[in-house]
Structures are given as structure tokens and as C-alpha cells.
Amino acid sequence: MPFSEKFQKTAVINFRILMLVNLIFLVLALFANFWLERWALLIIHAITGLAFLMLYGMSNLRPNYQGYPRIYLAIMAAYFYSFFWYGHIDTYDLIWLLLFPPLVAFLIEKDRELILWQGGFILGVFIFFIAAMQDVWGLVYPPMLIGAVLFSNSFISVLSWFNHRYKARFYAAQEAFQNVLEQRVEQATQTIRKLNDELEVSQRDVVMRLGEICEVRSKETGQHVQRVSEYSRRLAELINLPEDEVQLIQDASPLHDVGKVAIPDNILNKPGRYDEREYSIMKEHANIGYKLLNSSPQPLLQAAAIIARDHHEWWNGKGYPNHKAQENIHIYGRIVAIADVFDALSFERIYKPAWSDDKILALFNEQCGVQFDPRLCQLFLDHYDEFIALRKKFC
Template sequence: MINQHTREVNRSKGAANSDILLATIFEYMGKMSLETDIHKMLLLLADLGTKLVQADRCTVWLHNRDRHTVWTVAGHGVERISIPDTSGFVGRSIQTGVTLNIGDAYLDEHFNKTVDLETGYRTRSILCMPISNQEGTIIGAFQAINKIGMPSFTANDEKILTFAATYAGKSLESFLLQDELAETQKEIIETLGELGESRSQETGNHVKRVAEYSYALAKLAGLPEEEAMELRYASPMHDIGKVAIPDAILLKPGKLTDAEYETMKKHAVYGYEIFRKSGRQLLKTAAIIAHQHHERWDGQGYPSGLKEDGIHVYGRITAVADVFDALGSDRVYKKAWPLEKITAYFLEQRDRQFEGRLVDLFLDHLDEFLAIRNKYADRG
């Protein structure tokens, strides 16, 4: 009877533990499905690993085959680390495709004590296994450190972490492909932005500065990080419509006639037309910026005469960024203004051309924007 009772108790505990593991897995699957940042994704995977095998710390490493390195930003208690892909237990696991279950790391010649010596942490037990994609190519490794309450990781821990590694491989491969596509899209957008500026004999650094100004001002204005980044990547397209403006007008060194100015103003519509039908969020943002960055807070701007909150915040922010950079740069029709004249202009145009709140934020943090201007200054 005692043996039967013991077996029933153990079975109940096993079922309860399985339920907890499943709940944990589903919780993190939900979080990871919403994540768009690779660093945060890796941290979620590391957190999942610690909970599944009751480890003190867990690190997720990614393999860069071209550079022969493995790197991580997902270590609990460590900053980003990049090491040769033949180094330590991680390198050994990646090179051999073998799971390593080490009882005492200090007794193994492959262990690198450098991080422990720098941080004062004492690594004991280690469970390290490769992460593979769907084709079986090893793309990284899971490394759990110091089993809580026990001297070493168990065979059951290996099974559990193997499951996590399998899921991680599929998730990371999909994420990295999406990330690569997104980075390619951003690079294309910046290149197109530079093309638009080059037609008016402005430097590619103009679009870089406007992008950085827009991002910084968006953060100061309280926009979420995701939206601020969207603005950063899309703002280089603000003047892409200039590609459709005739050179005789675009490159004219003197003042434009009324008719010429009306033609020039059409670049805002042309830019909008390029992107308005896209289903991509980044290009939708670019369409808004191209269309509205010449609208004015008082309603006297173009092309639609929008005013105040009727102008999208992306357009309002980019307007400040674009005008600040334009006034401080040499153009075919003018020389760069001194800083004192630029700040006086923004104060004069507060709640006229520009939203007053954005002007205040900009001028209150002027040093930050000047640092950006210096970082991306045009070099003769």
C-alpha cells in the first residue's frame, strides 16, 4: 500500500510539474510572438531556459558563421559578449553538435574563467546544447548555469532544454529572416532618401541628420520606442518627391517665381503618391511624412493646409528636424545660418510654423541636437 501511495503521489507531482512547464512555455510563446527586437527576443529565450530547468542563469548565443564568432546580449548578469566560435563550452557544443552536461566547470580544461574573475560569479554546473534551424544547421547555443538546489543538471533537464532549443531554433530562424528583410528595407529607404537629396545637390548626411533629429525629438515628445524608430527609418524619405521636380526649378540659385514655387510644392504630393498604396507600416509612415512635413501649425502650409493636431505628429516632428537642418546647411540658394539666428527663428515661429511644445522640447535639449549635427557633419 505504501509503495502504491508513493507512486500515486509521485505521479501527481509529475503531472503538476508538467502543467507548470506547459504554462511557462505557452506564456513565453505568447510573449515572443509579439517581440520585434532581437535583443529582447534573446532575453525572453534566456528567461524561458532558466525557468524550464531551474537554472540560476541562462544565456542564448548566436553563431556568426562568416566571422567565426558566437555572440550574446542575453546573458543574465553579463553585457554583450563576442567570442571565437571554437572557445569554451559554447564553441565546443556548436562545433561538435553535442550537448554538454558539466558537473563542475572548474574541473574542465575547456572552461574560460575570465568572466567569473571579472564579475566575482562562481560557475559550477553547466548545461550547454546547440540550437539548430529547420535544415539542421547550428545557428547558436543554449547555456544554462548553476542548477538551483542540486549539484548538477539532470537527464530530464537535458530533455526539457532540448525541447526549448528546438523551439528556439524555429523562432530565431524566422525572426532573423524577418529582421534581415526589415534591415534591407530600411537600407533601401535611406538610399532612396539620399537619391532625392542628391538631385537638389544636398548631401546624404542631411537625411541621416533629419532621421536622428526626428528620433530624438520623438522620444522627448513621449512617443513609444517603436514609433520613434519608425519615424527614424521613414523620415529620410521626406523629400523623395523632389525626384519629379525639374532641375531648372530644383537647382535654381535665386528666388523662385510664384509659378516655380507652386511646382516645387508639388514634391510633397509626389512623395505621398509613391508610398500611399503600400501595405507596409514603414512605407505608410514614409507617405505621411512626405505629405505633411511642409504643413504648418497655423494652417498656412502645404499641400493641404492642415493645422494643429490635424497634422500627424510624424509630420510635425519631421518639420522641426528638416527646417533646423536646412537652415544650418549651405544650399544652392543660401548660405548656412548661424545658430543664434536659427534659434531666434524657431522662437518666432513657435505656434505658427511649428507646434510650440515641440519647439520648447527642441530648444531645451539643443545640445543633444547639436551633438547629432556634429556627428553627421558634412565633410568638405
Template sequence: MASDQQEDFLIFADEDLAETADAGREKEYWKVIIVDDEQEVHHLTRMVLSDFEFDGKQLEFLSAYSETEAYRVIREHPDAAIILLDVVMDQDDSGLRLVKYIREELKYSSVRIILRTGQPGQAPEKVVITNYDINDYKEKTELTTQKLFTTIMAALRSYRDIMVIENNKVGLEKIIKSSADLFELKSMKKFASGVLTQLTSILNLHKNALHCNSFAVAKGQEEIYILAASGDYELSENAKIEEVVPAHVLSSIERTFREKKSTFHEDHFTCYFESKTGRENVIYFEGSKSLNEWNRYLIEIYCSNVSVAFENLYLNEEVETAQKEIIFTLGEIAETRSKETGNHVKRVAEYSKLLALKYGLPEEEAELVRLASSMHDVGKVAIPDAVLNKPGKLTPDEFELIKEHANYGYAMLNHSNRDIIKTAAIIAYQHHEKYDGSGYPNGLAGEDIHIYGRITAVADVFDALGSDRVYKSAWSLEDILAHFREQRGKHFDPKLVDIFFENLPAILKIRDQYLDPNLAAG
């Protein structure tokens, strides 16, 4: 380097280094890796750029003094923005070999590589620029203070723009993926929770999760209720929104419902959704960084997809609600035909769900059993009234006819692909099978009887014995419990009988909740 340029560039300022590093720890920064075998170059580069700032971020310097050390430092810092790379170090082509390693092996395409050399004859500029994927080539004699500042500024602008494009690409990929995932979520609460998680991911706030708080809420007829929450606002089941949400957050949510539109603010945003049936939802989201125009664009795209998903989910809920009402109605019709109370259907359904949960079935499956068990006797609609409602003892032929209701019920239900109807078909078919193989219609035994049939058998018999029927009076609770003890492992699955007794208080609570006049008080 010429002496006049040395005065301009070669100035030491070691005392500033510690302060610069300490300040950088508290905020975001651009990483610059200096690879050079001359220690003096490291000091000078740090000094000249010590007060450099771009887009509100300062520089953090990382040093490597040999080719071997450079491999490690570069590998450990894939988020480096710039590499200032000397050509001649351990070997005459050390820098060029590092360029190939960075681009071809590590596949680091975003980092800006600025090749610096004090021996340009060893690496002619035209050859290097043509054959190596670098972003700039400088002789060390060129890098005055101002030239170095300009070079770094240009490189950081380029790196920033590349990263914006890359993050936008990632954001769009996440939206495409999440849009497909959203339509797979059938539960409204799971769906809402998924929306919050995906918004966090799309906005790259997952690294600052403690500063990312969000709500998904719905508006009922009289109040706003919470579907899901994240961050500081993760809530217990059935928590009331006003009990835990700060007043300013609740005010923002209420304003969004009133104005019926999404809004963006410096530190938070709200998204408003209204279905064609008038159902309203709001997403409230606050994070530690402000949203740029691209963030807002991503949110708008995502929310348009969410709006469609909300609509479909509400429509699906309405269909499922209608199906559930139809199923219970059909079950009650079957019971009414045999002059038995419709509350029998409700009690059997609740007993069945309780037993299913205690047996270990997941909540969703237990709910299927609850709904489907109401159809256990639907086949009775095919049995003549004279036999179905005969007050006295049935003849052997009449009893054989009554037993056919299991086959009739199965024949009515087994053609559907809906889970709830398929479950009802199993229950209608097997709820009179007995654990010891003496039941009907197929004489199945043990675990050859589907768990749905074994569960409903316990629920149905318990309620039937405690109810008045045309052919018998209700049994006392004491006699019913004695019967269950005696039939453990015979009529009933022994494990389910044990579960029944372990949860008897809860079962009796269900019985009393749906009590009707002809149910024995026990």
C-alpha cells in the same frame, strides 16, 4: 495484529524522528502522508521507514489523525508521492470518502493511495478495489517491516515513472508553445533572451534560478560578443565577454565554436548553431542538476527549432538591412537632385529619432521614424529641375508646383504594408503641415498632424535653415533659435520646440558629427 507481527513491526523510535526531519530539509525527498486515527501507527510507520531511501531521496512524513485533518493536509501538499490511508476513522467510510475527494475533487491523479485497514469487514477488498481509484489495499496485519518496505518501494517506483511521463509531457508542451513564440521575436537580442528563458523552463530549473547560468553569444569577424545572459552572468549593455565571464566558461564557448558541434557535460552543455550564410551562435547553459537522457532529448528537439529560428532571423535582418540602405539611398537621391547634401538626410534622421525618444515614443518606433524621415522629400524626384534648382525666388505657380512634392511622395509610398514604408508615407505627406493650420498640402492643424510629421518638421526646418541652398545662404544658429522661439505653436508643435531646446547640446552634437562643407558653423 498478532503478537509475533507486533514484535516485527510495532517498535517505537521517537528519538530518530527529529534527526530524520532535519536531514530531509537539506535535500530532496519523497512526501508520504499518513492518515490514521491511531497515533501508534504513525510512530511505527515512521520508525520502520526511517532509513528508507529511493533514487537518492529519503522520506518526509506528514501526519493527519482524523478525516477533517486529512482534508487539510492532503490539500496543502499536492506534491505528495504516497498517502497511507486508514479506512475507518471518524466514520466507518472516512478513508473511502477521502479517496473520492482526492481523485474527483482535487484531481490528484499521480499520488499513490495505499488503503490500510484493521477492520477488513467494513471495506471488503474486492468492492473497494473495484469501486475506488486506489493503488493498493492492505490489511494492517499484513504489513510486517519487510512488506511495508516492499509496498512503499513499489509505490514510489510507480510514482516516479508517472512524474517522468508528466514532466516529459510538460516539456514537450513547452517546446511546442515556445517554438511558435520564437518566430514572433524580431530582435536578435530579444530572441536570444527568450531562448535562455525557455530552456530554463523546459528543464524545470526555474526553481533553482540562482544556480542556473546561461549565455547566448554570437561570433563576429574578430570577436565573440554577448546577445543575452541570465543568472549570475546578467550583463550590462555592450559588456565584453572576457571582462565578466569566468575563464572556464569562455574556454567552453570557444571550444564549441572551434569544433562546431553541441556538447553535453555533467554540469553544463553548449548548443552550436550555424546559419546558411555562415553566421555562428552558441548557447552556454549550466544548472544545479545533471541532465538525464530525456533532458538531452528535449534540448535536441528544442535546439533544432531554435536553429531554424536563428536562420530566419538572420535572413530577416539581411532583408531589413537592405531595405534601410535602399530607403536612405532613395532619400539621398532626392536631395542630390535638388543639389543638396546627402548629409541633410542623415542629420534629419538622427534629429528625428532623438526628438521621438524624448517625446516618449518607444525605441522601436523612434527607430522607424529615424529611417522613414530620410524619405521626407522623396517626392521631389517628380519636380522639374528648372523649378527644383531655380536660384532665385519662385513664382506663385512654381511654388505651387514645389508644394506638390508632398503629394507625390505620399502617392509613391502609401501602397506598402511594411511599417517603415507606411511611416515614410506619413512623413512625406505631412512634414510641411504647420501647427496653426497654415501649412500644406491639407492645412492640418495641431494634433491632426501625425506626430511623425510634427517631429520631422522640426528636424527638417532646423537643418534646412542651417544649410546653404540654391535659393539662400545658411542662417546663423542664433537666428535659427530665434525663429524656433517665434514659431512655437505656429509652425511647430510647442511641446516639440520645448524638447528641442532642452536637448539642444545633443542636437548640435549630431549636426557636428555629420558636418559638411556648406553647413554653417553656427
């Protein structure tokens, strides 16, 4: 049973760590054999160490090659078998052969290959056992000791194989659980995203309807707030605001005159010019709108509050309600100021007839840098035909 891909990546790292540990122990063995004057084993350890160094270097140069663990096991098998001839009976070097089954289980992924490696190694030990029984090949260990190693190796191989199967199943179950968990998380994320999208759509619809209610009360058509919303979006795009702010301005601008709900009908719908007192009351709708919306923590209503407050301010500081000037006027307010005036002049109101496009164009040319942000105003004039097309589209 193959391990998961995640485990395979971990196995590559573990293999390199194993190589480093082997090299450390080989260096220690070199010193020990030199001290004990065991020259044959010193040479064997030196050759094995060089082979490991080469293998470690290759694993860094070509990390994706899958054959390194098998090369390592072949080297280790030859290394362990050499003890039958060059080991010392008084130090029991043969005991190191018991490490081979765990090494195979540590490095080999598939059950069948694991059985082949462990079975092949045990078969080799068995052959050496027969050779010792026949007293051939000049082996240094007696048959009894080799037989004990053969039995121990077989027993450890069976245990390591069971452990390997358990580990493989554990990682497979872990991967399956991880996949199910990821699917559930993805489903939950999609559900939340869908609900959030629906909430945003509902919020935009509520804002638009509320803006239309305010306009209807002042005897204007509800399409005014929709057109102001579209003009504002286009201006925000022309000035290269981030897309999230472009969307925010489009969604918030319908509430630019929400404060008019607090203005008396006799003033709001007066057909003639306001006197000084009436105009003073009418100007309060900007502050009223801000106060109505500013207490909300929602970004949409926060933006709407800024627009309600600032869209009647003038670039030269002669607007209302706070006589702000130039960059002190929020960019949202400066954008909606142009959109609102353009649409208001384009259609008949209770206090005036609709203006011609040429007359509107002349006014904006005069008011660039006076009433309106000069940069925004120039962009509006440069794309005047686009705004006329938007007006016709939502008329």
C-alpha cells in the same frame, strides 16, 4: 525511473482527488455498517475517515510536503489489515485488499519504493495467511480465502509494477520529446528573429540610400537625410513617444522629400527664387511622395508617406499641400518639419548661404506656434545645444 516534473504536479492534484473519493466511499461505508449494525467496522471507518480529513487538510496547508502519499498508504494498509479481524465472511470485506497494489502504483514515483510498499504489504498478507493456517490471532477468514487474496495481490502487484514502469518511461519519453521540441522551437524563433532583424536593417538601409539619392539629385549631400533622421529621433524622445514609434520616425524620416524625384531639374535646382508657377510645381512633391509610399502595407513606408505629406504643413494652417493646422497635422510630420528646417538652414543650399546658429535660433523663437508646433518647438529650443552637437557629429 522518476516521472517528469509536470507529472509530479499532476500527481499532487490526483492525490487530493483520490482523498476526496475515499472520503465519499467512507461516508457510504459508515451508513452501510450502521444499517447492518457492524459496530466494529463502523468505528474503524470513522477513525479512518477522521485520519483522511486531517491528511486532506494538511495537504492544503502545506501543499509542497512530499510525504502525504506515504502517510495515506500507511493508513490504507492498517485499514485493510483490520479486515482480517473485523471483516464479515458473508460480505467478503477482504476483497478490498486487492486495491492496495494499484493505489501504490498510482501514488509512488520510484520503482524501488513501489516494490518495497507492494512487497511489504504482500508480506503482511502472507503473515496473516500463516496465522490463519496455525489458527492463531482469532482471524475471521479461513486460510483458503486469505491465500486467494495473497495470490491475487501478488499477481496484481506484478501487473501494476509493469504498468508503472511503462508509465514512467512514457512520461520520460514525453518529457524528452517536449524538451527537444522546445529546443527546436527556440532555435527556429531565434533564426526568425535574426532574419527579421536583418530584414529591418536592410529595409532601413534601403530607405536611407533612397533618401540620399533624392537629396543628391537636388544637389544636396546625402548626410542631410541622416541628420534629419537623428534630429527626428531626438525630438520624438523628448516628447516621450513610445520607443517603437521613436524608431519608426527615425527610420522613415529619410524619405521626407522622396516626391522630389518627380520635380523637373530646372525647378529643383533653380538658384534663385521660384515664380508662382514654379513654386506651385515644387509644392507638389509633398503629395507625390505620399502617393508613392502610401500604397505599401509596410508600417515603415506608411509612416514615411505621412511624413512626406505633412512635413511642410504649418501650425497656423498656412503650409502646404493641404493647409492642415495644429493637431490635424500628424505628429510625425510636425517633428520632421522642425528637423528638416533646422538642417536646411544650417547648411548652404543652391538658393541661399548657411545661416548662423543665432539666426536659426531667432527664427525658431519667432515661428513657435506659427510654423511649428509650439510644444515641440519649445523642446527643440530648450535642447538646442544637443541638436547642434548632433549636427556636428553627422556633418
